Amino acid sequence: MRPQHYLDIFMSPASVAVIGASRKTGKGSFNVIENMKDFGFKGKIYPVNPLTDEILGIKAHKDVKDIREPIDVAIIATPREQVPRVTQDCASLGIKGAIVVPQGFADADGEGKALQDELTRIARDTGIRVLGPNTLGIVNAFSGFTSSFMPLAREKVPVGVICQSGIFFVGSSQFTGIMGKGIDIANGCDLDFADALDYFGDDDDIEVIFMHIEGMKQGKEFFDTAKRVARKKPVIALKSARSRRGAVAASTHSGALVGKHEVFEAAFRQSGIISALDPQEVSDFTKALLNLNPMRGNRVGLVTFSGAGGIILIDTLQEYGLEVADLSPPVIKKIKDLSPAWMPIQNPLDIWPALMKHGMEYVYELALSEILKDTAVDAAICIAIAPQLPEYAHLNATEIIKKTAASFPEKPVVAWLYGPNQISISNMIEQGGHVISLPTLPRAARTLAMLRDRGVFLSSTA
Amino acid sequence: MRPQHYLDIFMSPASVAVIGASRKTGKGSFNVIENMKDFGFKGKIYPVNPLTDEILGIKAHKDVKDIREPIDVAIIATPREQVPRVTQDCASLGIKGAIVVPQGFADADGEGKALQDELTRIARDTGIRVLGPNTLGIVNAFSGFTSSFMPLAREKVPVGVICQSGIFFVGSSQFTGIMGKGIDIANGCDLDFADALDYFGDDDDIEVIFMHIEGMKQGKEFFDTAKRVARKKPVIALKSARSRRGAVAASTHSGALVGKHEVFEAAFRQSGIISALDPQEVSDFTKALLNLNPMRGNRVGLVTFSGAGGIILIDTLQEYGLEVADLSPPVIKKIKDLSPAWMPIQNPLDIWPALMKHGMEYVYELALSEILKDTAVDAAICIAIAPQLPEYAHLNATEIIKKTAASFPEKPVVAWLYGPNQISISNMIEQGGHVISLPTLPRAARTLAMLRDRGVFLSSTA
Numbered sequence: 001m002r003p004q005h006y007l008d009i010f011m012s013p014a015s016v017a018v019i020g021a022s023r024k025t026g027k028g029s030f031n032v033i034e035n036m037k038d039f040g041f042k043g044k045i046y047p048v049n050p051l052t053d054e055i056l057g058i059k060a061h062k063d064v065k066d067i068r069e070p071i072d073v074a075i076i077a078t079p080r081e082q083v084p085r086v087t088q089d090c091a092s093l094g095i096k097g098a099i100v101v102p103q104g105f106a107d108a109d110g111e112g113k114a115l116q117d118e119l120t121r122i123a124r125d126t127g128i129r130v131l132g133p134n135t136l137g138i139v140n141a142f143s144g145f146t147s148s149f150m151p152l153a154r155e156k157v158p159v160g161v162i163c164q165s166g167i168f169f170v171g172s173s174q175f176t177g178i179m180g181k182g183i184d185i186a187n188g189c190d191l192d193f194a195d196a197l198d199y200f201g202d203d204d205d206i207e208v209i210f211m212h213i214e215g216m217k218q219g220k221e222f223f224d225t226a227k228r229v230a231r232k233k234p235v236i237a238l239k240s241a242r243s244r245r246g247a248v249a250a251s252t253h254s255g256a257l258v259g260k261h262e263v264f265e266a267a268f269r270q271s272g273i274i275s276a277l278d279p280q281e282v283s284d285f286t287k288a289l290l291n292l293n294p295m296r297g298n299r300v301g302l303v304t305f306s307g308a309g310g311i312i313l314i315d316t317l318q319e320y321g322l323e324v325a326d327l328s329p330p331v332i333k334k335i336k337d338l339s340p341a342w343m344p345i346q347n348p349l350d351i352w353p354a355l356m357k358h359g360m361e362y363v364y365e366l367a368l369s370e371i372l373k374d375t376a377v378d379a380a381i382c383i384a385i386a387p388q389l390p391e392y393a394h395l396n397a398t399e400i401i402k403k404t405a406a407s408f409p410e411k412p413v414v415a416w417l418y419g420p421n422q423i424s425i426s427n428m429i430e431q432g433g434h435v436i437s438l439p440t441l442p443r444a445a446r447t448l449a450m451l452r453d454r455g456v457f458l459s460s461t462a
Numbered sequence: 463m464r465p466q467h468y469l470d471i472f473m474s475p476a477s478v479a480v481i482g483a484s485r486k487t488g489k490g491s492f493n494v495i496e497n498m499k500d501f502g503f504k505g506k507i508y509p510v511n512p513l514t515d516e517i518l519g520i521k522a523h524k525d526v527k528d529i530r531e532p533i534d535v536a537i538i539a540t541p542r543e544q545v546p547r548v549t550q551d552c553a554s555l556g557i558k559g560a561i562v563v564p565q566g567f568a569d570a571d572g573e574g575k576a577l578q579d580e581l582t583r584i585a586r587d588t589g590i591r592v593l594g595p596n597t598l599g600i601v602n603a604f605s606g607f608t609s610s611f612m613p614l615a616r617e618k619v620p621v622g623v624i625c626q627s628g629i630f631f632v633g634s635s636q637f638t639g640i641m642g643k644g645i646d647i648a649n650g651c652d653l654d655f656a657d658a659l660d661y662f663g664d665d666d667d668i669e670v671i672f673m674h675i676e677g678m679k680q681g682k683e684f685f686d687t688a689k690r691v692a693r694k695k696p697v698i699a700l701k702s703a704r705s706r707r708g709a710v711a712a713s714t715h716s717g718a719l720v721g722k723h724e725v726f727e728a729a730f731r732q733s734g735i736i737s738a739l740d741p742q743e744v745s746d747f748t749k750a751l752l753n754l755n756p757m758r759g760n761r762v763g764l765v766t767f768s769g770a771g772g773i774i775l776i777d778t779l780q781e782y783g784l785e786v787a788d789l790s791p792p793v794i795k796k797i798k799d800l801s802p803a804w805m806p807i808q809n810p811l812d813i814w815p816a817l818m819k820h821g822m823e824y825v826y827e828l829a830l831s832e833i834l835k836d837t838a839v840d841a842a843i844c845i846a847i848a849p850q851l852p853e854y855a856h857l858n859a860t861e862i863i864k865k866t867a868a869s870f871p872e873k874p875v876v877a878w879l880y881g882p883n884q885i886s887i888s889n890m891i892e893q894g895g896h897v898i899s900l901p902t903l904p905r906a907a908r909t910l911a912m913l914r915d916r917g918v919f920l921s922s923t924a
Contacts, residue, residue, distance in 0.1 A: 165770030
């Protein structure tokens with residue numbers, strides 16, 4: 001069992017006050033209470049709005065002080081100038097956590113900056129913990145709680161997201177692919193990356209952590225936490241605001257002090273954080289880390305239908321610092337025996353002539369299992385056809401790749417499928433969880449290089 | 463009208479002999495004649511096979527010399543050692559073109575190399591033109607002719623493919639996305655890249671040319687041709703065998719002398735060829751060149767729903783050498799007037815608060831049209847939501863982006879859509895042909911950088 005954590009109350013509150021709750025409901029209303037109910041929240045909800053008596057059939061209060069019931073978390077959605085006073089009231093009532101939704105703080109002008117400093121002071125002085133401002137707050141598909149005013153799908157998947165923008169909640173399919181829990185740090189006036197990372201580090205529901213970072217204040221505390229957590233589970237970071245102009249824009253987005261990108265990169269490396277450069281890498285890495293083991297070395301074996309595809313792949317592997325494995329002579333011989341006498345056999349194993357003669361199933365399984373058995377190989381990439389036309393059905397290597405990879409789960413297997421049916425065949429090959437399919441060879445190589453780095457980190461002494 | 467070209471007879475033959483035609487037919491048989499018929503070839507077909515009297519209901523001949531009818535092109539699929547003699551026979555019969563399908567020539571051993579040299583000599587001495595060996599040959603969706611033993615879909619689209627591997631025919635959806643005509647140079651014993659490029663350069667059916675190059679012999683002739691053709695229409699090249707190990711593998715794939723990659727890159731630049739590093743870039747570039755104009759400068763205007771997305775995009779643009787445009791003050795003012803007073807407005811235009819107040823349609827159209835009108839802007843990137851849940855339907859900017867981009871066709875517009883419905887909404891936004899959607903911001907930036915380079919090339923003096 002995981003120990004109690006001060007973020008538990010944010011992630012799974014039993015009772016929530018929504019201060020500044022909107023009376024507008026229905027499509028496009030961005031009503032937080034409606035979202036919470038749609039998402040499946042089963043706790044108590046207390047709307048606070050001085051202009052109405054009820055919202056969505058729930059009695060509304062004029063003021064949070066009128067509720068007179070225990071409240072775990074307050075979601076504050078008032079105009080910005082009221083936020084410090086309301087937060088102070090919440091603290092006085094013994095409310096443990098506040099999620100401050102509105103924009104217009106350190107992300108905006110001098111007045112906003114002063115309001116945010118005031119919030120930080122209230123948190124320090126009273127002990128109430130504050131998430132935000134400028135945040136969608138929390139999403140927790142496991143407990144059924146969300147504070148997001150954007151409607152979200154609920155999927156109990158083992159990926160935890162820590163971010164500084166709601167785009168990572170709304171567009172999670174473009175980033176991690178899936179998201180089971182999320183904490184939007186946003187302007188980070190009190191709760192910061194170290195808190196959230198520490199929380200997900202001990203959370204058994206979470207296998208992979210993704211962080212979007214524009215900038216942060218508590219650098220040392222964060223990297224100390226990261227060092228500890230990264231040994232337990234993979235932590236992916238997308239550091240944005242890397243360019244000078246991006247840094248200026250970030251100061252008006254989350255009010256972040258961004259720091260030099262090189263400093264972050266070095267600290268990521270030292271603490272074992274996996275650095276991703278764009279949303280697509282985040283999604284590829286998440287898929288790989290959920291399904292494949294780290295590489296124990298740098299050497300890749302390749303099976304291909306296409307000589308040209310193999311050559312493009314060799315270039316790509318070398319560009320990403322991976323080695324084309326020198327296959328053991330007995331492996332080479334087995335394929336050579338099936339190929340025309342004139343054909344030079346090497347890695348990548350070009351099995352086209354062999355399979356034209358001896359059949360796809362026999363040759364592909366032999367080639368892939370020999371490669372995965374070979375002690376000279378740490379991972380495999382399979383190039384194969386994703387057939388659509390029925391004439392190609394006998395060239396569909398999906399089932400063989402799945403089955404063979406499942407017999408050697410310790411070595412990562414990545415497939416690159418070409419042909420008009422790439423997406424649906426990729427989904428098929430990923431079922432069972434021992435192979436991932438990536439739509440381009442550079443992405444396959446980049447992702448294996450990440451698994452190699454993860455292996456190096458895990459085998460290093462702390 | 464385009465002038466007659468010696469490749470016309472390969473692309474649209476009236477009569478074809480298939481020498482070494484297979485008796486196996488049906489699924490998985492890779493029967494060339496069956497493929498030709500399925501593809502819609504209306505010309506005469508003469509199977510040649512000494513062991514049968516008919517193939518697919520067509521009378522078969524023992525030898526090409528027995529046909530005694532005019533033949534435009536011979537597809538040669540005999541064992542390799544018979545190929546020179548058969549080609550010599552074809553030449554003696556006045557056949558203008560031979561497509562030599564089998565492997566086992568310069569891609570294989572010393573004997574294969576000698577056989578290929580013999581083929582080159584026959585072509586020189588007799589005037590017969592030879593495509594291959596080791597080739598799928600020709601695909602022409604316009605005339606309905608293909609020599610491919612792999613079944614292919616027929617789509618009359620204005621993309622011409624020149625390659626050294628059948629993977630570019632079979633997997634065309636992963637490379638160019640679509641392919642209307644293809645010439646597989648393969649080992650290139652006679653017909654080479656310069657021939658095929660010259661042909662597509664004058665072909666009014668073709669708007670974009672893609673070349674996959676492992677290596678080539680006639681460098682000077684090729685680059686002279688490229689310089690001429692690239693001014694008329696865009697030419698994309700994917701040069702593989704870039705790494706040392708890739709070059710070694712290429713010598714056993716197409717028998718190519720690959721040359722130094724840096725030399726190719728410099729020559730590509732000088733001759734206006736667009737260099738792509740991987741299949742996905744080929745597909746992105748093809749889509750962009752078919753639908754968008756080149757950029758006339760380097761400055762990009764950005765419209766975004768998400769501050770964080772805008773910051774990631776700024777980083778990315780700078781990494782690809784593009785400028786974040788300094789928008790003109792009147793443009794800034796129009797959006798500032800719609801936004802909260804505390805909100806700093808700049809490029810990227812973060813329109814979220816404005817559209818929450820004034821509605822998506824009004825604000826997105828205003829922002830995008832002001833950016834596209836601005837003389838300080840050469841292209842636009844739109845970040846928007848690809849909604850799936852009905853609650854987001856009013857945030858679907860697809861129609862507005864399409865309509866606004868169509869009013870300013872001279873400036874390229876690229877969309878990055880996030881959310882679970884990315885693929886289907888991307889397809890919608892691309893209808894009409896004035897916007898392309900790319901699934902990642904680096905791909906959007908890389909593709910605009912290509913359109914910028916194309917603009918620079920076209921405005922340079924030859």
